[in-house]
Amino acid sequence: MNGRAHFDYLVPELPYSFCPGCSHGQVVDAIGEALAAIAPDPTRAVVVSDIGCVGLVDKHFAVNTFHGLHGRAITYGIGLKLARPELHVIVVVGDGGCGIGGTHLVQAARRDVDMTVVVFNNFNYGMTGGEHSCTTPTNALTSSTPAGNREQPLDLCALTIAAGGGFIARSPAFDGQLGDTLARAMTYRGFAMVDVWEICTAYFMPWNDFKRKSLLALSESSGMEFGVLRERPPREPEELVPGRPMPRVELAPDYQADVWGPLPALIAGSAGQKIKTAATMLGRAAIRAGLHATQKDDYPITVKAGHSISELMIAPAPIRFTGIDAPVLAAVLTSDGLQRSRAKLATMPREAIIYIDQHLEFDDVAATVRRVDFKTVGRRVGRENVALWAVARMLVDHGGIPLAALEDTVARFTPDKYRDKAAMAVREGATIESTAVVPAASG
C-alpha cells in the first residue's frame, strides 16, 4: 500500500466506547502510536483480541483484526504467524485472558513466537461485572471476592521471563513512554510482552479506592517493577532439518500364493516382543504373494507391559469385515497372550494349528497343538525375533505363502542393524526339523 507514512492505523473519528475514565483508550492510542512509528504494511498487520473489555478494541484498528474465544488469543496469534511468517502480529489480552489462557502465554514465551502480547491489566474482569482475576492483589474487594481476595496475584512478567520470553516489560497505562515501549516490543524479534497496568473505573477503582497513587504503590509493595525487565538478544532462526519422510513402499505381487479362502491368523504374546512387527511382516508377505491382508492389534494402554495380540486376515479377495473369530493359525508365546486370546483359541477348528509355549497350561481344544520351547528359540534368535520365528513356522507349515515372500519382506523392512538376525530367525523358524518344536506326547 502506498502512502503508508500517512496511514491511520487507528480508525479516525471513532470514539471509544469504554467506561468514562477507563485507560483502555490510552493503551489503544499508544498501540496506534507504536504502529505509526514502525509503519508496517497494514495488510500484513493483525491485531488479535481476546474477550473482555479489551475485545472492544478491534473496530478501532484499520489493520486485520481477529477476535476469538476467551483465553485463546495467543493461540490464534501463533497460528497466524506460523501460517504467514511475514505477518506483524499483536495480541491484545486482558488479565482475564491471561488467567484462562495462562498456559498459552507460557507456551508462546517458551516457543519464542515472534509476536507482541499487550496485556490490558486492570486487576479484575471488567466486562462481566468486576470479578477477581489472576492479577487481583491479595485482600482486594471484587464482586467474586466480597470478603477480600485470598489468592496471590500472578506476576505475568516473572512468569514469561521464566518461560524464556525475550522482551518483557511493564508499564502503567498513563506512562507517556508507553508508545515507545510498545514500539520496542513490536520491533523485537521474538516473544515480547508488555504488562500494562490500568485502572478500571467501573469496578476495581471504586471498590478498592484504587487510583494512580495506589497503582504506583502496588508496584512498590508487590515488587512488580515497571520498565523493560528483560531484553535478551533475539535467538537466531535455525534451519530445521525435516525428519525422515514416511516410507511408501509398493508391495508388488511378485510371488504366487496357494490360498483359496480366508486365512485368519493370530499372534499372542506380551508387549515388547515385537508381535505387531512380526504380524505386519506376515501381512506384507501375503500381499507380495498377491493376496489381501488386514492387521489389527490389541494391547493395553501401557507400553512394554501386558499383552500384545495381533490378528491378521489373509484372503485371495478384498477383505471387508476385519474381525477374526476362529483363527486357522495361531502362535501363543506367553501367558499374557494366552489369557487374552484363550476364548478365540477354543473356537479354532480341528485342522487349525496352535503353536504354544511348552510351559503354558493349555489343552482341551479341537485344534492341533504344537508345543514350542520359545525360551530356547529366544536364546538362539534373540527375544525380539521370537514372534518372527513363529510367523516363519506358521507360514511353512501352512504352505500357502512362499517363504521367499517373507524373506524378501523381512530383508526390505528390517533396519540394517537388525536385519541379519531377523533373517536368521526366519530361516530357523522355517526349518522343518526344528528341535524347538517339542514332540507331541503319544496318544
Added chain:
Amino acid sequence: MREFVDGNSALVRAAMDSGCDFFAGYPITPATSILLEAVREFPQHGGVALQAEDEIASIGMCIAAAMAGRKVLTATSGPGMSLYSESIGLAVMGEVPMVIVDTQRMGPATGGATSTADGDVQFARWGTAGGYPVLVLAPTDVQSTYRITRHAFNLSEQYRAPVLILSSKEIAQTRQTVDLERDSGMPVIDRRLHDGAMPYLPYRVEDPADVPAFSPIGGTHQVRFTTSVHDERGVITGDRSEIDAKLRHLDQKIGAAVDELALVDSDIDEDASDLVIAYGAAAMAATEAVEQLRADGHRVSLFVPYTIWPVPERAIRSAAKGHTRVVVPEHNLGQYAREIERVLPAHDLVRINRIDGDLIRPGKIVEKLAS
C-alpha cells in the same frame, strides 16, 4: 500401488494430496499417528506441522492459519473433541474452512483408549453451543478414508465450513491392503477468492445459502474475523435483522445443500423388503452380511451413508422405498437409528448395538434378518 497401511496413514496422505499444509494437534490414542506422520511429512513439502500444548491451542492455531489462507487439519479422539467444542463453534461462526478428525474410541470421558466405538455420532453434530449445522463424514475402511478425506477438504473449501471426519480406532489402526493412488486423481477444490472489489466485506452473501468469498489475513484486503455474531463487515452487531440474517445463513449454507452433500453408496435390490443402513466400521460387517444373505437367496438391500450430517434424508427415503424393514447396526446405543426412525417413521426399525469395544459380526446381522 499396493500398500499395507492403516486409516491414519491414508488420512494424512489424502490431506497432503488435497494441498493441506498446516497441522496442529495433541497426542491422543488412537489419533496420535496422524500427528506423528504429519510432523514428518508436512515439512518435506514446505508445510507446517506441530504438536501444540493442548487440543484447544491446536484447533485455535488451525483456525487462525486457515484464515491466513492455509488448508488445515487437526485430529483427536473423544476427549479431545470435548475440548474442541467451543472452537468448532468459532469455525462455524467465522466460516472457517478446516478439517477436524475425530478418531472415535470408547467413551464417555477417558473411556477405553484402545477400544473402538462410534459413540460420537450425535456429539459431532450437536457438540457446540447454538446448534448450527456441521458437516460430518464417516469413512468405512482404509481405502474409503483416503477418498472421504479428499472430499472433506473439498467440501470445507467449497462451503467455507469445518468438516468433521468420524473415523474410529478400528479404521484408524487396522492395516489394510489398499491402493491409495487409485483415488489420487480426484479434483482439488479451493475456496472462492474475493474478486478484488473494494471494500472487502468478508461475510457478504447475495443469498443466504451462498458462501462468502474469502480473502486471507495477510492478503490484499483488510479482513475482520470475530467470534461474535456480526454483520457482513465482520463487525459485531446487535441489530436483530442482521443477527437473523447471519444465523439463518449459517443454517442455510449447509441446509440448502443437503442433497449435494449426500455422499452415499446405494446397493438396492428392487424386490427386497429388507434394507440394511450402516456407516463407519459397521458398514463392512453389513457388506459381508448382505453378501452372505444374498448367497443364501435372501433379498436384501444395503445403504451406506458417508455423509452423516446433514442427514441425507432424500437419499435415505429413496433407498427405503419399497422396503418394509430397516436394520441399523451401530457401535453405540442407536445414535443414528434415531435419525433413521425420524426420516422413515413408517418402516419397521431393527437396531443392532454393540458397545463393549468389539465389532458387530456379519453373522449377527444375518441372524437378525433371518428371523
